[in-house]
Amino acid sequence: MKRSAFSTALFLGLAACGGSDSAETEAPAATEAPAATEAPAAASGEMTMPSWYAMDGNNVTLDITAGSTDRGNYWNYNGSQFGEMTITVPVGANVTVNFSNNDPNMAHSLGISEGFETAPAMVDPVAVFDGAITSNPTSMTEGTMPGTSETISFVASEAGEYVMVCYVAGHAVSGMWVKFVVSADGEAGVTGAM
Ligand SMILES: [Cu+2]
Known part of the structure; x- marks a missing residue:
């Protein structure tokens, strides 16, 4: 009023x-x-299916770009930060993440870790699913470097609330994480995308 x-x-x-x-x-x-x-x-x-989320039967493909925009000094996933976006996949899905680093300055990484509401100063580089983490995830010189990409694949074998997070020191606490839900009800899609 x-x-x-x-x-x-x-x-x-x-x-x-x-x-x-x-x-x-x-x-x-x-x-x-x-x-x-x-x-x-x-x-x-409202669950949406953005262009970067593809589903074919039990296979989910996510195209995730670090620094897709310059938001937060490029420390974002497809423009999102601080858990504001939630990516949901059905339990049991074969998930492929095509991870690209568009940040001109900085290495980044991507993995699926135990959920949190506020990022700790350091996030242990331990994935909750086998293979759900990029190589050298804490390294500023050997992680996924500017202009490069890496593909990871894993089975989302257990329902729960997780995070997709960057393990380079200081990045998660600066906002480089989004929520990642494995749905027992077969839900698939994204909420809160930028
Ligand atoms: Cu990062």
């Missing part, structure tokens, strides 16, 4: 000052305002 009253006031104010042109440009913004406030709640709960 407060917001729409404000929007209306803003709209009237601009209309009064700017004439018909600004009334036309401002009108959609005013009508979209309530929808925009509801969008995050809907987006966080």
Whole structure:
């Protein structure tokens, strides 16, 4: 209520000052305002299947890019940080992650580890599933280097709430992690993607 009253006031104010042109440009913004406030709640709960998530029978392929945007000094996975995105795969899925490093400056890594809500200063480079970790995951000189890629494959053999995380020192605690859920109910998709 407060917001729409404000929007209306803003709209009237601009209309009064700017004439018909600004009334036309401002009108959609005013009508979209309530929808925009509801969008995050809907987006966080709604499962989507982005272009980087492919499913073929029991096989899931995820194209994950470190530094797909420059957000957080490139320390992000497909633009997401701090657990704001959740990737869900069905239990038992054969998961392939095509991991690319688009950060021009820094090595990164990717693995599936035990879940957390707040990243610790150091995350042990131990994967919860065999093979679910890139090579030399803590190394700044031998990890997945800028401009390179690595593919890992694993079986998501046990349902649970995990994280997809970077093991280079300081990266997880700076936000380089997202949630990774293995669903006992066969759910597949992504919530909260950027
Ligand atoms: Cu990293």
